[in-house]
Amino acid sequence: MKILTAAQTRALDQATITEQGLTSAQLMERAAQALLFWFYGQYGYGRVPADTLLLCGPGNNGGDGLALARLLHEANYSVRVALLPASRYSPDWQHNRQRLPAAVPVAEISAGALPAISADTVVVDALFGTGLSRPLAGLAAAVVAHLNQAQARVLAVDIPSGLFAEASQPADSAVVRARHTVSFGLPKLAFLLPQNAEFVGEWQVEDIELSPGFIARTTTPWHYTDAATMAGQLPPRPRFSHKGTFGHALLLAGSRGKMGAAVLAAGACLRGGVGLLTAHIPACGYDIFQNSQPEAMCLSDAQPDHISELPNLKPYQAVAIGPGLGQHAASSSVLRQLLEAASQPREKTGPPLPLVLDADALNLLGQHRELLSLLPENAVLTPHPKEFERLTEPARDDYHRLELLRDFAQQHRCLVVLKGAYTCLATPGGELHFNSTGNPGMATGGSGDVLTGLLLALRADARLLPFEAVRLAVYAHGLAGDLAAHETGEAGLVAGDIVRHLGPALSRCSQRAQNTK
Incomplete structure (x- = not known):
């Protein structure tokens, strides 16, 4: 709309x-x-x-x-x-x-x-x-x-x-x-x-x-994403699909005391329909992760408390980094290595490796703005307003923030998801898409980690174009929150409830709109 x-x-x-x-x-x-x-x-x-x-x-x-x-x-x-x-x-x-x-x-x-x-x-x-x-x-x-x-x-x-x-x-x-x-x-x-x-x-x-x-x-430049817009946006799964059909995703997340963020992001990625998920986490979280997300594969970093190594990226169709990552210097180095590797065309002919950057990955970008020049085309950034301010400058008002958002996405050729009520997706082409789903109950710890995991799953799905995947993820994330709030009430909503309702939300996005005229 x-x-x-x-x-x-x-x-x-x-x-x-x-x-x-x-x-x-x-x-x-x-x-x-x-x-x-x-x-x-x-x-x-x-x-x-x-x-x-x-x-x-x-x-x-x-x-x-x-x-x-x-x-x-x-x-x-x-x-x-x-x-x-x-x-x-x-x-x-x-x-x-x-x-x-x-x-x-x-x-x-x-x-x-x-x-x-x-x-x-x-x-x-x-x-x-x-x-x-x-x-x-x-x-x-x-x-x-x-x-x-x-x-x-x-x-x-x-x-x-x-x-x-x-x-x-x-x-x-x-x-x-x-x-x-x-x-x-x-x-x-x-x-x-x-x-x-x-x-x-x-x-x-x-x-x-x-x-x-x-x-x-x-x-x-302004659009409003509603149910009519999103009807039928998730393609049906072919009958002869296999786990390779929907991509192999890599999640770089977690640090001591923040393994919950990695667990939530992984759960959302799995519920988002990814074919395979591998998580690279610090050694302190290995048992936690394996027990909570048995459907995912797990790589343990040499460091016990934070991530210090970048795995081989060749097996993966998309990578997310940031949930619970922390801001250790070694993790900052991993982010730099990831950006440098992802900005290179894959196998000399393919597009850059799809990236999703959230939470501490954004904070590290804000501390080292020279890394912004390494962002590959169509990288996805998911800041809340304060995180976005660290990447740009303080906004005079909400209209000025939209100007900064639009300019940033165009300058860096990326997709920026500015989180909040009516979450706004900015595209490299200068469009701003406001989301219609979601509720105040989603203002709870871990909600953003869930969005990151869902974005990772949909960016790993080669059937979806970058913009389509991100818009779908934002809408379905909010819709899952609405379905969850219907059961729990807004005050009782926690991020895990959103994960549990991602399947029904995505199912609604796979249904075609009914023509009533």
Whole structure:
């Protein structure tokens, strides 16, 4: 699913109107109907809020609010409307103002007559949409401050008023703090960034049949990976497969006191469908690993507490390094040797050896940035924001971090998985893919090690292209966490639960989408 700019979204609306022979008012009616269905979903047909206030600005966002007010009134909701005065109103605003029944109370907002809002009021924020180009000021800012102070249940139409769709607004700007946001057709970039969570609340996208042709031909660096995107992305296994069909992977992981990371990564790799797995670990972890992961082969390092040797890489189709590795100088030397070896074409004709770098491997890269020049093409890096900062620089805000992420992936020709809510995958071609799966219960030790193991398994599978494998791993990892949380609850979730649910998650990604039209 694509994520468009505000300007592209306006062009999408116009293309829909032209292609489908609509008026702009008819498209607005679709949006209002979608909002009405949201109300039905929240309150049902017979149980309605005692007081619903619609705050309507002078543009088309306000027109959406006026159309919704009429539909809610017709559905027997108790509604009232407060209008933000302006010198000009959009034509569709005027159309819907004329259609509003006289029985709906309407008041014009002024500095001395702000609308009454209690904590029990349901407020529809239809003041300003994605066309906003400067911070709110004057009466509009006063209305937003009044609304936020009331702590009412707020539904934002398309985007919370005052929030920019794809850029940061100045500090201390007036922005509506919504509990829910309903957008139309496609999500907004602003919804996916931590700094905007307090404004957006829980968000969802409603289908209003916008032009699929326009969306298909419009280019954007931003994408949203959802269930429809991932349906059928895991190829079925051929009947005459054998363990060599799905690759032999090497895991370099573990140090004294951190063998759990190696065990979790190995378990995820095995559950991810790898044909063969060999783990190279320090001698102190040999018994632990052999007892916990009998399906894997194990190479013991000469050093008892950390990894100091790089095995022969010839047997392997992919290598991961980092979980529980530690930052010993000898392990740093192993990382350098691995990067130097992997950057060379295999057998002089094949692509570089696929690599996955996580945890302490990333910390070592941050300490020795000269190693970044050795990264082979399509290497996979999986930093959390602090680890990414060590590789680049501190970000001014979440939007700046996305710029740094995109530049880094392009400069080093690698795939970077920036972990967090809506984990973002950056590609060498400059695309950013935000993930839809996962939950706060996955913010637990070992969750990243599980992702590394799954990435290793899918990068060892020659049937998948690099980008396909990484996007699939990120999505399936989050989906496994969602399946696990359904059983354990978010607070009770541990990384081992994610490993146990990788099989069912990948199975869902092997199923083709059902065509319901």
